[in-house]
Amino acid sequence: MVLRQLRYSxxxxxxxxxxxYESQVRPQVEAGNYGKIVAIDIETGAWEMDTDEINASKGLETHYPDAQIWFVRVGSRYVRRFGAGRIYKLIRAI
Incomplete structure (x- = not known):
């Protein structure tokens, strides 16, 4: 596994x-790709989309081995959700 040196705060x-994402990628991917992951190289603007972070980043790293990768889930403000939201719903249902 290659560890990259982060070049930005x-x-x-x-x-x-x-x-x-907002200016270049979103208009191209929003329709019909809800829930997919977009990996964006913040230096070149290049991006790849797949069903998960690993495959999206692998596709991007094939062309840009030193990419500084930012992940976005299409149609969501979050790539991952943490917290008790689902557990609370299960408890309420019981």
Whole structure:
């Protein structure tokens, strides 16, 4: 496994990733791809989409081995959700 040196602060990384997604990627992928993962190289603007982070990043790294990758789930503000939301619904149902 290759460990990359991050070249940006967390804030700059997120800003660039969100900006590229909103302006360049989202208009191309939003229809019919809900829930898929987009991996974006925040330096080149190149991106790959797949059903999970690993496959999306592998596709991007094939062309850009040193990519600085930002992940976005199509149709969601979150790539992953943490918390008790689902557990609370199960308990309420019982």
């Amino acid at each position: 967390k804030e700059e990384f997120a800003r660039r990733g969100d900006e590229i």
